[in-house]
Amino acid sequence: MNTWQSNVRYVTPYVPGEQPDFTDMIKLNTNECPYPPSPKVAEAVAVFNEDSLRLYPDPNCRSLTEAIAKRYRVAPEQVFVGVGSDDVLAMAFMTYFNSYKPVLFPDITYSFYDVWAELYRIPYIRIPLMDDFTINEQDYLRENGGIVIANPNAPTGEELPLSKIEVILAANPDSVVIVDEAYVDFGGTSALPLLEKYDNLLVVQTFSKSRAMAGIRIGYAIGSAEMTGYLYNVRNSFNSYTMNRLTLTCGVAAVEDEEYFQEITGKIIKTREKAVERFKALGFTVPDSKANFLFVTHPDVSADELFTALREEHIFVRHWNKERISEYLRVTIGTDEQMDVLFAFLEKYLKERTVSK
Numbered sequence: 001m002n003t004w005q006s007n008v009r010y011v012t013p014y015v016p017g018e019q020p021d022f023t024d025m026i027k028l029n030t031n032e033c034p035y036p037p038s039p040k041v042a043e044a045v046a047v048f049n050e051d052s053l054r055l056y057p058d059p060n061c062r063s064l065t066e067a068i069a070k071r072y073r074v075a076p077e078q079v080f081v082g083v084g085s086d087d088v089l090a091m092a093f094m095t096y097f098n099s100y101k102p103v104l105f106p107d108i109t110y111s112f113y114d115v116w117a118e119l120y121r122i123p124y125i126r127i128p129l130m131d132d133f134t135i136n137e138q139d140y141l142r143e144n145g146g147i148v149i150a151n152p153n154a155p156t157g158e159e160l161p162l163s164k165i166e167v168i169l170a171a172n173p174d175s176v177v178i179v180d181e182a183y184v185d186f187g188g189t190s191a192l193p194l195l196e197k198y199d200n201l202l203v204v205q206t207f208s209k210s211r212a213m214a215g216i217r218i219g220y221a222i223g224s225a226e227m228t229g230y231l232y233n234v235r236n237s238f239n240s241y242t243m244n245r246l247t248l249t250c251g252v253a254a255v256e257d258e259e260y261f262q263e264i265t266g267k268i269i270k271t272r273e274k275a276v277e278r279f280k281a282l283g284f285t286v287p288d289s290k291a292n293f294l295f296v297t298h299p300d301v302s303a304d305e306l307f308t309a310l311r312e313e314h315i316f317v318r319h320w321n322k323e324r325i326s327e328y329l330r331v332t333i334g335t336d337e338q339m340d341v342l343f344a345f346l347e348k349y350l351k352e353r354t355v356s357k
């Protein structure tokens with residue numbers, strides 16, 4: 001039978017973490033920032049001229065690309081901005097991965113990568129992480145049509161040292177290497193300085209985590225002006241106006257407030273380091289994390305059981321029923337107060353569980 005359904009582009013979409021809505025909840029499941037955005041953002045919104053909304057925004061987003069360029073000491077032409085880094089990455093997959101050779105990324109990584117590859121019919125290979133969840137850079141020295149590395153990786157939090165990123169870049173001059181640095185501001189090392197040596201590098205970052213603005217949707221890519229030019233061409237073949245005027249205004253205010261950015265990322269790193277010790281004291285195994293979350297597992301309690309017990313307390317963390325990681329929970333770093341509630345519950349739960357056995 002001929003039906004219109006036979007012409008549909010079927011996709012299995014990415015499933016984001018849930019957004020529960022309880023007034024008493026502790027939300028540690030989607031790596032949002034527990035602190036508010038810079039107060040400069042509120043000031044910018046207060047003086048925003050709504051009459052300007054009559055007019056289309058600047059398709060080149062110059063105000064924001066200039067502010068980002070200044071912060072990262074690159075030229076504005078090297079900066080591409082989009083509706084969160086998900087939008088930037090989706091455009092980048094479409095722009096740079098146009099080969100019959102497979103795109104390479106780890107088996108355990110941001111689960112949007114294989115969704116975009118499927119959507120665009122890009123062949124891909126998921127390369128297993130080592131048993132300790134680190135990336136073996138030697139695995140990326142094989143024929144490919146592109147490479148994507150989240151660094152620090154998600155959901156493990158593990159960082160791949162820059163020297164190993166450089167090995168991958170140097171060995172693959174014919175491929176674009178995308179380094180997704182969504183979590184780099186929590187103690188990681190950015191690949192941006194490698195742009196001077198490698199024209200096949202694209203670095204992607206976001207305002208969602210370290211700038212506390214997941215709700216406004218700003219992400220950006222930095223590469224050579226030639227590299228980002230191709231990205232703008234693809235974007236302009238879809239929709240010239242992805243970034244609205246209010247978002248651009250808020251983005252500029254946020255990126256210009258370096259002091260606040262340092263303050264909140266510093267606080268989260270401190271809370272994370274304390275949390276590592278507290279998890280270990282309770283018997284959890286915790287891989288090294290340079291992100292705003294910890295990926296933890298307990299030898300005696302299943303992740304599924306803990307996830308459910310936490311959920312009943314309205315403490316939300318993330319759990320995947322996936323091979324290799326089903327015994328792990330990803331816990332976003334909250335405020336010190338939120339972490340106190342989490343650990344008070346875990347201590348009590350693990351103690352009562354031992355007693356009742």
Ligand SMILES: *Cc1c(COP(=O)(O)O)cnc(C)c1O
Nearest residue numbers: 084085086110154182206208219
């Ligand atoms: C959160 C995240 C993103 C996307 O974040 P946006 O909110 O779309 O900017 C991209 N990559 C990784 C690895 C992430 O964890």
